Amino acid sequence: MTSSHMQGSTAAPRLKKVLGRWDTLAIGVGAMIGFGWVVLTGDWITTAGPFGAALAMVVGGGIMAVVGLTYAELVAAMPRAGGEHNYLLRAMGARWSFAGSWAIVGGYITIIAFEAVALPKTALYLFPDLNRVHLWDIAGSEIHLTWALVGVLGAVVITAINIRGIKTAGVVQTFVVLFLFAIGAVLLFGSFSGGSAETMEPFFSNGVAGFFGVMIVVPFMFVGFDVIPQSAEECDIEPRRIGKYVVIAVLIATAWYVMVILATSSGMGAAALAGSELATADAMGALFGSDLMTKVLIAGGIAGILTSWNSLLMGASRLLYAMAGSGMLPGWFAKLHPKYGTPVNALLFIGGLSVLAPFFGSAMLGWLVDSGSPSIVIAYLLVGVAFVILRRREPMMERPLRIGGQGNFGQVIGITSVVFCAALISLYLPGMPAAIGIQPWMLFAAWWVLGIVFLLRVPRGIEPGIHAEEELLTRLAMRKSARVAPRYDSGTDAASANEHEKESERA
DSSP, X not given: OOSOOEEXXXXXXXXXXXXXXXXXXXXXXXXXXXXHHHHXXXXXXXXXXXXHHHHHHHHHHHHHHHHHHHHHHHHHHOOOTTTHHHHHHHHHOHHHHHHHXXXXXXXXXXXXXXXXXXXXXXXXXXXXXXXXXXXEEETTEEEEHHHHHHHHHHXXXXXXXXXXXXHHHHHHHHHHHHXXXXXXXXXXXXXXXXXXXXXXXXSSOSHHHHHHHHHTTHHHHHTTTTHHHHTGGGBOSOHHHHHHHHHHHHHHHHHHHHHHHHHHHHXXXXXXXXXXXXXXXXXXXXXXXXXXXXXXXXXXXXXXXXXXXXXXXXXXXXXXXXHHHTTSSOGGGGOOOTTTOSXXXXXXXXXHHHXXXXXXXXXXXXXXXXXXXXXXXXXHHHHHHHHHHHHHHOTTSOOSSOTTOSSSHHHHHHHHHHHHHHHHHHHTSTTSTTOOOHHHHHHHHHHHHHHHHHHTTSOTTOOOSTTHHXXXXXXXXXXXXXXXXXXXXXXXXXXXXXXXXXXXXXX
């Protein structure tokens, strides 16, 4: 799919190995630290209390770290664009590969849409007169043209940066992540200098229900470490290091969310946070006693929007590219830009969806968070299953980074990842303490109905293994040939058939 080949005298465009160590790590960390920490932290604290919310993030981060360990081994063994697509194809076959890939693409797209809506919502906080030219209302949310155009502009800029090359996107990502961390350092300083432990009380709220109420957002908040595997083919570092960066990125994001929760609660109590739209920003202002510092934190929120948006657009486009290269999606998605070597059509498609998202209003934010999370966890669960299968079926497979050593502890890690993901999925189901609403389930269902249309095009019986993609492409080519081959009725003689074949060849 990505090997260089010749078309005439000119080499075909291919993905370029240009991402260095810091680019790779910044892509994974920046993908996870988006905008949710600015807008959702107040809800976490009022739901579970500051210590309850922090505990939920530590437990959730631990679960994601276990999942990340399975990814770390697999990406080091198969550093190819598309991540999950390749692991599942080798371990479980074509249709399972499609299901896992479709799941994670759905999760990525919901977050990209979330960021496209979050950007104008944040801009409105800085520019209260932004709302001009009322268009319509959706679910109680008023949509104004000028407000929506901020999200459109963001979508165009981020998509253009990605089309120009992953190195450009990686450099932008690194600088924006550093700016984001600088804002976080200021927030932490404000908590130590102006925060109060009394403001944080009660430390725990709503018991088990509160804890799980925060836990359900964990997949959404931590999705992004798997963007590193999506872009592995473009990393100019050794595969073993790529795998390590997956886990390091998860640990950094966990520390970030815990810091933000505790710092925010030290600046404002739960009652005050309940009425705040951008809780972390308001807490920053309270800690320093300055409206200017509120705006500084919002600038950090915008940085988070851009880092997450940028990374997940990379990941989603590489997955669509890999799926199209395997014949699972139309070949249009596999086109690379002739100059920049980026999957230009996949980027334009996802960029187009993010252009539309702001016109559905801010009511979409919560729905997108909830609808994307089940798909993300389904993909993580399948990767854990693939990890266990490959450990058993291919014990001698080259593994530059072998998780758990030479014994069976690696399989224990894989099984634990599967169990954790199954438990997370159960939290979303009706009747559970953290069940999601009807609108998110409708968005979830719509995505999977569309997926079934493409899934049915994937031939049955493709054996998993190292040659699974080659077999899939061969089967699809044979199917296509059968559709276009001339058909003869039983009365056509052999000579006539021969003549038709010769005419076809001449044509």
